[in-house]
Amino acid sequence: MRAKHLTLTVVALAAGLSLTACQGSDDSAAPADGSGSAASTSSPSPASSSSPTGGSGTSGGSGTSGGNATTGGSGGSTGATDPAPGSGGGQITTGLCKTADLEFGIAHGMGEGEFMVSFKNTGGDACSLKGFPGVDLKSSSGALSAGRSKLAAPAVAVRPGESTRFTLHYPPNNSGGSGVAVNALVVTPPGETHSKTLPVSFSLPVGTDASGGVTVDPVGTGKQ
Helix, strand or coil, X not given: CHHHHHHHHHHHHHHHHHHHHHHXXXXXXXXXXXXXXXXXXXXXXXXXXXXXXHHHHHHHCCHHHHHHHHHHHHHHHHHHCCCCCCCCCCCCEEEECCHHHEEEEEEECCCCCEEEEEEEECCCCEEEEECCCEEEEEECCEEEECXXXXXXXXXXXXXXXXXXXXXXXXXXXXXXXCCEEEEEEEEECCCCCCCEEEEEEEEECCCCCHHHCCEECCCCCCCC
């Protein structure tokens, strides 16, 4: 009986040691699980630490500097509205007036036997005129070229929209006869080769020529 009792005691002791060993194994596994949880808890930290980097990447790609580039572009567009290089913009005299940039006009002068012929600058820049215009009279007896008066020729600057003029002098037909009917003036500005024809209606004495009194004054003289 004693031997059996000792045997049971040994068996019970061995079973207790085995249970203790099993419980020790479970406890040691718990920290492992805890450390695993800590690892999973700390794993978002790198992700959140990468988030600021993404934020700075956003600010690095911020449209502010792009907006500045756009502003600079609009500044360039403003420059496109400036006058083209070499253009006087109407403020300086860029050269001789061209026939294509002049509007011609004609009216009776202050006295009998005078016509006033005007040049209006319709171009975008100021231009200049100096000298005598060319004037040919078309009549029933053919063409007659006007002579030049003895007046000095000034240099005239004509801004856009402004006008200057010259005077044509002719002897009126007071003979009582039909005379020579003039129906047009062919006018060429000084320094130009292109002309414009202006319709008129007056009569010259028979035999009138340039030496007989049909003359022009320089552009810019007389009442302007």
